[in-house]
Amino acid sequence: MVASLGNKNALILRNHGLLVAAASLPKAFWLMWTLQRACDVQCAAQALGSEQQVSILVAASATI
Secondary structure, three states: OHHHHHHEEEEEEEOOOOEEEEOOHHHHHHHEEEEEHHHHHHHHHHOOOOOOOOOOHHHHHHOO
């Protein structure tokens, strides 16, 4: 696992979950929470079915 982690802070372990490494507990918590949230959002989006194209106007208004 150490070799797979390399200089990164997070791993997604197939069929086992998430792994994070950080210099402090608050940073590790933030990384884990953010990664878990991203996974939740991806699963929810995939449950909606096929991809939908976002119009250029919507994309432009949703970005800075």
